[in-house]
Amino acid sequence: MNIKILSRNASLYSTDVLVQAAIKRKHNVQVIDPLNCDLVMEKKKPEIYYRGKKLDHVDAIIPRIGSSITYYGTAVVRQFEMMNVFTTVESQALIRSRDKLRSLQILSKAGLGLPKTVFTNYSRDIDGVIAHVGGAPLIIKLLEGTQGLGVVLAETKNAAESVIEAFNGLQARVIVQEYIKEAKGADIRAFVVDGQVVGAMKRQGKEGEFRSNLHRGGTASVIELTDEEEVMAIKAAKAMKLGVAGVDMLQSERGPLILEVNSSPGLEGIERATGKDIAKTIIRYIERSV
Known part of the structure; x- marks a missing residue:
């Protein structure tokens, strides 16, 4: 098959292992920067040109779209879909996953466990917002934050009021969530491919850090999910309509309780923690689907 990986950096771990996995399984594979794609539209004839060359006879794409290029990256994925090319992450699912508020609404409607969360239109009733999530300590998150950036732990009510007022003054959209003390700065990342959990790790924040993100200095170890956690992860990926997803949960x-569902989960942490070839699993998913 002819597979294209949409990535801005071919040397990234996740991109590189996907290339190697595709080559090992005898596929033609190319990494293309979505920002260098030109989209041509006319009646029943959508086309994509990459650095001046027309892309045709493409069987499948693997989007690795960073949050900073969501708009144009999604447009490229959508153009491939118009050309009847299989994608491991559909354009609409990608857009949904990047909207934290919309994601939580979808997961809530699907009946999945979530930390109590409040979103308001810069409400002046800050006391009411804090009360809705059970009081301090609590978590305040920027809607556009990624990899643990824009996430604040307010340990007291006064601190929470100050941070929320500051964000409101800057007209920065935030959600307020309850703090799950018993999680002890750890969370679970379940990697779901084609409706199956193919790997799971527990991420522990460094001492004094409530965020468990590996980018923030956290550590990862393999974990065996409970039946409830496995079912929850699969249902979350299904609700978000993601063929490939990283589902983050708190115990x-x-x-x-689901924190978020990531549509471009990194492979380095999960592969090193579990020892599993997740990239190969993604390529096999494409082989079954095309």
Whole structure:
């Protein structure tokens, strides 16, 4: 098959292992920067040109679209879809996953466990917002934040009021969430491919850090999910309509709670923690689907 990987950097771990996995399984594979794609539209004849050369006879694409290029990257994925090319992540699912608020609404409607979350239109009733999530300590998140950036732990009510007022003053959209103390700065990343959990790791934040992101200095170790956690991860990916997803969950006294569902989850942490060839699993998913 002819496979294109949409990535801005061919040397990234995730991109490189996908290339190697495709080559090992005898496929033609090319990494293309979505920002260097030109989209041509006319009646029943959508086309894509990459650095001046027309892309045709493409069987499948693997989008690795960073949050900073979501708009144009999604347009490129959509153009491939118009050309009847299989994609491991559909354009609409990608857009949904990048909208934290919309994602939480979808997951809530699907009946999945979530930390109590409040979103308001710069409400002046800050006391009411804090009360809705059970008081301090609580978490305040920028809607556009990624990799743990724009996430604040307010340990007291006064601190929470100050941070929320500051964000409101800057007209920065935030959500306020309850703090799950029993999680102890750790979360679970379940990697879902084609409706199956293919790997899972527990990420632990460094001492004194409530964020468990590996980019923030956290560590990862392999974990065996409970039946409830596995079912939750699969249902979350299905609700978001993602063929490939990283589902982040907290372990709480009332069961697993979903933090977010990532449409471009990194492979380095999960492969090193589990010892599994997740890239190969993604390529096999394409082989079954095309």
